[in-house]
Amino acid sequence: MTIETLTRLGLYLARRAVNKAMLSKMTGISTFRLSQLSINPKSHLRVKELYLISLAIEVNPSELLEYVSEGIKLPKEKTN
Template identity: 70%
Template structure:
């Protein structure tokens, strides 16, 4: 699979060389769901999934959150309040 087609979570897992089968066993998240989260931008990562993945990888959840949400910004306000 080309890295250009991976989601931010998919890129993170690839960068860390994470085996999705092992991760699935550790987290209880199915390998299908992990694959969907890694390749399908329409599959939204739930906070409990993010937390379980971070625990399994022995990292702080905020590290994964910041990596996955790097492109998320507040919409620009058009009103002057």
């Protein structure tokens, strides 16, 4: 798996060398779901999942949220 194929969450977990099997046991999130969240951009991370992951890897939930949300902006308002 290359860096280009990872989602922002996948990249974050890879950079922190997080073991998904251990993360699954700690959070109750299946390894399949963690893999999907890490490689499939169409998989949407739920708030509860983000919070559980942040608790398990001992980071502030807002730090993880900011990282995975980078680049998200409000749509431009259309002018008449």
